Amino acid sequence: MSRRYDQRVTTFSPEGRLYQVEYALEAISHAGACLGILCSDGVVLAAERRNLSKLLDKRGRITRASEKMYEIDNHIGCAVAGITADANALIQKARLFAQRYLYTYNEPVPVEYLVQQIADAKQSYTQFGGLRPYGVSFLFAGWDRHLGYQLYNSDPSGNYGGWKAIAIGQHHAAANSMLRQEYPENPEAMPTMKDGMRLAAKVFAKTIDLSILDVEKLEFTRVCPLDACTNANILFHNVSDEELKSAFEEVKRELAQASGTENT
């Protein structure tokens, strides 16, 4: 029965649903998982790499090295789940918007303001005829002088929200429920970047597989000072393989202990 209402973005079903938007969400729920965790000293984004071909050329700028992580401005970046080409088109818009804001007001674009622009662009593709929704969800990580470190999600309907920790893509339900258990409730006890990265790794390991803990299969970026010592400018940048490896080792050990404990 629902079939009659699912072919046009501009048609409500009798229950008030927009099927085309739900189908776009369906596409995303099969995409590689992404995780974001807000920390006391930064934001961590992590994503599962699906394309593991050895032939990929990973040199150079962040945009090329990854299908999942994109820098938007120095202080804002995002992780992507869904149709990569749609993501590219929206990220172009976001970059342009960020530069225009900088040029006009001579200060970096506030994170939520940029997120809202992208969300509104998505919403309009769910309301006008002859279009389809953008088949992509984002996790935005950023910093601004108003609210400090921030983490947002944005889905094909044009909805967005601020989160302490969130997962999108495959297994997102399981991952989110695990995040709810593990993320400290007390705002004072907000995890450090180090804890955040370990938490992210643990969630991947539990919802997917222990073997995912591999610098080839997972990608981590963060918004924080490039070098914690100097504590200089806040930047969106990749986590180095060394740091990742040591985090993965810790998580593996911890999980082994836990399972050991369990087995006893």
Added chain:
Amino acid sequence: MSRRYDQRVTTFSPEGRLYQVEYALEAISHAGACLGILCSDGVVLAAERRNLSKLLDKRGRITRASEKMYEIDNHIGCAVAGITADANALIQKARLFAQRYLYTYNEPVPVEYLVQQIADAKQSYTQFGGLRPYGVSFLFAGWDRHLGYQLYNSDPSGNYGGWKAIAIGQHHAAANSMLRQEYPENPEAMPTMKDGMRLAAKVFAKTIDLSILDVEKLEFTRVCPLDACTNANILFHNVSDEELKSAFEEVKRELAQASGTENT
């Protein structure tokens, strides 16, 4: 039979109905409930929070803390039931309109004038091809020097109206009928903000559940002077948790007494 006329916003059914508008209303009747109550010293808006995830980041400005309450200008705010992304798009328009009015006439936009702009925008989406209606209803609370405190609703058809008290979203029929009984008929006996908040809490408790009376599950905003003592500028702002908690306690006690009385 009705099926033939329900797929396009630009088609009347033989009985003169616009099914797409009715389907949009259907979507709203499943959304979290919102209540508005006009008081002698302000307007109260209250809304049921559906997204109770502990991971939500509630810091900062009102727009981020809530999916249900939005400030439009200092003196106007609204509660939302329906598709949040659609609401965002319309609220952007409303904010822009309010600022333009202020800039042009150097006085805050009159409440009804702003409501009418939003209502007309909604109406046009029920008459032109290739569009769908906005799937969202609003309660607007505001103050202006012409009519003082005011409360309006606006639905997807483009209809709007001024009310003393009104509920939208789930259980709105039950809530409205309870409001009709409890809201004083005599215009002289208009409730104070304190009474209004208790009335709102009571309606939620009766139409949903006593357990809803929780600062995590209900959100209250109001248009009134920020501090009743100083009686300074009128502002749209959140009700503090403390105030809410004490109001909830009173209502719980009252309801317990009533049920006690009933049981005897």
Added chain:
Amino acid sequence: MSRRYDQRVTTFSPEGRLYQVEYALEAISHAGACLGILCSDGVVLAAERRNLSKLLDKRGRITRASEKMYEIDNHIGCAVAGITADANALIQKARLFAQRYLYTYNEPVPVEYLVQQIADAKQSYTQFGGLRPYGVSFLFAGWDRHLGYQLYNSDPSGNYGGWKAIAIGQHHAAANSMLRQEYPENPEAMPTMKDGMRLAAKVFAKTIDLSILDVEKLEFTRVCPLDACTNANILFHNVSDEELKSAFEEVKRELAQASGTENT
């Protein structure tokens, strides 16, 4: 069979009918009844209030107090039957047009000229693809220096006409037939405003119910000098509750007598 031609405003049926326009008329024939009566000293508009909720906020300007009566300019007003949101959009146009005319020619817009503008707007929505007709009929009451007091109707097809007395909305057939019997044929014997109001009340009482004669359930506006004594400027304004009540009393008495007479 007719089904094939009833889904687009731009399609004639084989009998040359435009079904979408007829469906819009169907919507109007279920709306609250409106009556207009041309009098020697003004024009009376009367409308049945459907929304009787005690919670409606009736303060302030005419546009807020009523869903059925709208002022367009000082000297022109209208009663509405049908989809209120559609009416709002057209009334916005009418007000703008009236002010532009005043600004350009420095005299109030002639009544028929304004009516024609609205009618042409409606017609164009019955001829172009991707639109639906406006689902609303109007009664316009006004005064200008060319023709004095005037009364017009306008329906969704774009038709309009000048009348001495006319009813639209529910029971319009019965009401119009009663008006034909009761309205004096002799142009010299045109009723006064007082008679006109009584006639309107009688028609409502007979076609709906005696209980309708209640200032809560019926709304009366008129175009005439605000104060008959001073005979100052002609204005579109509400009839006061006192005046209405006394008129209703008279009509009730008359009808009781008549029914008494009948019963004897």
Added chain:
Amino acid sequence: MSRRYDQRVTTFSPEGRLYQVEYALEAISHAGACLGILCSDGVVLAAERRNLSKLLDKRGRITRASEKMYEIDNHIGCAVAGITADANALIQKARLFAQRYLYTYNEPVPVEYLVQQIADAKQSYTQFGGLRPYGVSFLFAGWDRHLGYQLYNSDPSGNYGGWKAIAIGQHHAAANSMLRQEYPENPEAMPTMKDGMRLAAKVFAKTIDLSILDVEKLEFTRVCPLDACTNANILFHNVSDEELKSAFEEVKRELAQASGTENT
């Protein structure tokens, strides 16, 4: 079978027919009859009034007094059969065009030139998608210095033609065949206005009913000097009730004689 080609104005049927245009003509063939007769000293237009309600307000200008007759410029007028709202929209165009011509060239617009503009507007509505044809036919009566008195018809397809006498609307076939018999073939023997009006009355009486000969039921306009004696400017104007009544009397007498003769 024809059903497949009858829902869009932009689709030829396999026999090369445009069904939407034919359906529009169908609508017109049920409309009140109109007659035009070219006379040596003017042009007569006559139309059957369908809306006989005593409540119609017939005061004032020609546009209000009639649903069937419209002045376009001093020297041109028309009678209408079909959808009145469509006619209004086209007549607005015609009036504007006539005034622009006058303004530009400082002489009244030639009759055929104006008729052609209206016909071309109609044609374009039979060729472009998303439109429907205008559901209205016209009889244009006018005078210009090139061709003197002229009479034209124009139908929904965009066709138009010059005629000595023609009928449109209901019974047009019977009326036209009667006109062919009664209108003198010899161009020298062209009827006078008086004869023309009697001929028109006779045609109505025979194709409809003798009782139609009533100043309430038939409406006559003409293009000729307002006062034959003074022979001043040529004007489009109504025929007075007195003149009509005497013409109707004559025709009734004549028909009675004829039937008397027949019966003997």
Added chain:
Amino acid sequence: MSRRYDQRVTTFSPEGRLYQVEYALEAISHAGACLGILCSDGVVLAAERRNLSKLLDKRGRITRASEKMYEIDNHIGCAVAGITADANALIQKARLFAQRYLYTYNEPVPVEYLVQQIADAKQSYTQFGGLRPYGVSFLFAGWDRHLGYQLYNSDPSGNYGGWKAIAIGQHHAAANSMLRQEYPENPEAMPTMKDGMRLAAKVFAKTIDLSILDVEKLEFTRVCPLDACTNANILFHNVSDEELKSAFEEVKRELAQASGTENT
């Protein structure tokens, strides 16, 4: 099977046919016949009049006297088969184009250049969505200083061609085959206007009926000097009734002889 491809001008059938264009041609093949004959001293156009009503007003300019023949410029005219309203719209374009050319280059538009403009306009209506082809074919007769007298046809597909003699409309196949037999092959032996007119009359008599040879039923125009004696400017003009009658007489006599001969 063909049914699937015949409702849109923008759809090829699997055999590569454009059915809408073929249906437009079908409409034309039922229209009144038109003939054109290129002569040594001019071009003759002849057309069968279908509307023979005595009530037609034939006074005045060529455009009014005829539904089949139209002057485009002094030196170019055309005969029309098909939907008259479509023809009017195209002829307006052609006249405008001719005047613009004259204004720009200060010389009359070359015949083929104008024909090509009209043909290109027609072609575009067979390629773009939301349109239908023009349902009309033309015969253009003209003279220019490059090629002298010329005769072209143009059909709804946008095709056009130069001809010595050609027939369109009803019976065009029979008429064209007869023209092929009777028109002299030797370019030196090109017929004179007199012969051309007789040939045209003969073709009509044979393909339709002898009774068609009547100045009421056939219409002849030509491009040639208005008066052969003075040999002044070349003009598109009507053939006088006298000339036509004498031509018809000759043809009747000839055909009678022929049939006499045959019968012996």
Added chain:
Amino acid sequence: MSRRYDQRVTTFSPEGRLYQVEYALEAISHAGACLGILCSDGVVLAAERRNLSKLLDKRGRITRASEKMYEIDNHIGCAVAGITADANALIQKARLFAQRYLYTYNEPVPVEYLVQQIADAKQSYTQFGGLRPYGVSFLFAGWDRHLGYQLYNSDPSGNYGGWKAIAIGQHHAAANSMLRQEYPENPEAMPTMKDGMRLAAKVFAKTIDLSILDVEKLEFTRVCPLDACTNANILFHNVSDEELKSAFEEVKRELAQASGTENT
């Protein structure tokens, strides 16, 4: 099954085919055959005339004399297979483009550059909604100072290519296979114009019929100096009937010998 994907130019079938383009190609494969042969001293185009009516007016410029051959600029011409009206529209574009290039750069447009423009115009008609592909293929013959003599084909999909010899239209498969056998492989042994014309004639004779070798039934044009002796400017021009006749004679003799040889 394929039926579902063949009605819109903007729809891929599941096998990735564009049926509307294939249907347009189907139309062309029934059109009169065209041949092009690149020679050492020019390019020959040859086409089968389908419209052999004696009544065609072949005077004057190349555009009129032929439905198959069109001059684009002095140094470029083309042969056409398919819908002539579509060809006309594209050739207009090509001529305009060639003149604009000449005006801008003061040198004749390079052949391939012009071909590419036309091909791109065709491609866009296979990708946008509400259009159909151009139903026409071209053979372009031209000369420029970059590559000398050149021969291109262009089909409805927007594809084009450079060829030494190629056939389009009916029997193109057989003709192309014959050309592959007869055209010398060695670039040094490129045929002269004389040989090229004989080869073309032979291909027509073999794939169609010996009787096709008739100056009425075949049309030859070429790009080469008008007069080989003077070797003046390169021009696109017709091959004279005398030259053609003698070439046809030679081919007939040759084929007769060959068949004689065969028979022995």
Added chain:
Amino acid sequence: MSRRYDQRVTTFSPEGRLYQVEYALEAISHAGACLGILCSDGVVLAAERRNLSKLLDKRGRITRASEKMYEIDNHIGCAVAGITADANALIQKARLFAQRYLYTYNEPVPVEYLVQQIADAKQSYTQFGGLRPYGVSFLFAGWDRHLGYQLYNSDPSGNYGGWKAIAIGQHHAAANSMLRQEYPENPEAMPTMKDGMRLAAKVFAKTIDLSILDVEKLEFTRVCPLDACTNANILFHNVSDEELKSAFEEVKRELAQASGTENT
């Protein structure tokens, strides 16, 4: 079932798939194979020629000589698999973009920036109504001062990526798996151009057929200094037949040895 969602580019299927994009990919998977290999001293592109007709005119510029390889700027070129006409349209855009960049910034366009422009153009054709996706995939080879030699692919969805080696078109799955085995993993051991060409030849020989190793059937281009000795400017250019032949010989010998070894 999938059939309901596969006819419009703007419709998601319930599983979140865009069938029109998948159908376009299907078209490409039947096209001639293309290979790209990133080498230490350049990039090699290789493509299978499908059109082997001896009549193709291969003179002159690269654009004419090949249906598979296109120069975009001096330093960028591409290989094409899919609909050639679509490729032409996009390559025009790419060339224009490259020249505009050069003109604006006075340096050659960075390779990835250009690839992204083309990818975004493709993406937009998968999201807007009334369009179809571009039915073509590209391999881009280029050099810039930021990242040196680079190799990208781009498919109809708007996706693109950087690769060390990649195959598209027919047999792409087998070819890619072979490339994964043979391409050295160690970035230090990147193949030289010579090795790269041999690898490409081997992949073609194994996935298609040994007989493909023929300068007529395979086409090689590369981005590298034109002459390795002089090591001058980097250019996109064809590999000479001599070089190709010797490479093919080596590969054949190697494969023969391998098969010899195998057989023993």
